[in-house]
Amino acid sequence: NAGVTQTPKFQVLKTGQSMTLQCAQDMNHEYMSWYRQDPGMGLRLIHYSVGAGITDQGEVPNGYNVSRSTTEDFPLRLLSAAPSQTSVYFCAASPGRIYEQYFGPGTRLTVT
């Protein structure tokens, strides 16, 4: 039982490149979410999903896309990377937003 896994752990992109951050969970939880963490800003919600086929925007969705084709996977796509997207990205899963959130180990992204 791995919980929530994220790949890659580290990534360096050039401005304008695109990439997908992977998030997978083996707990069969319906609710999944993506956050970014910047120094002094805490965690900010990017996108979330209440179940397969359903996604919605959080506080800072611009520049990011998500999809939820299965319960297990919730990838985050950066369409055209910008230096402002340099951050640590965390994925989380839970039975619902009112329950304990299980976080992945994070992906540290640098955009040059």
Place this chain on the structure above:
Amino acid sequence: SQQGEEDPQALSIQEGENATMNCSYKTSINNLQWYRQNSGRGLVHLILIRSNEREKHSGRLRVTLDTSKKSSSLLITASRAADTASYFCATDPQGAQKLVFGQGTRLTINP
């Protein structure tokens, strides 16, 4: 702006002392959660308190919730070096499908 705001932003105490962190929020909530984050790691859930509860305990942790003041506090008793971490509150605003995190309190326990 952030729904939850922790206070203080940073706290440094001696091992064995108690540490108190506060969280204030703006709108009515269904529940409030506290998380810990060790440096470079993901967040770990500590405790959840529902809006109809006033106090909750878990080991050395004590959480209070005052919905009239829209605030919560996390007390860690008899602190240990291993408690050094950042602590975040997360609120579940009524009418929203989101969990919103505050900016965190950085706690340092000095030996």
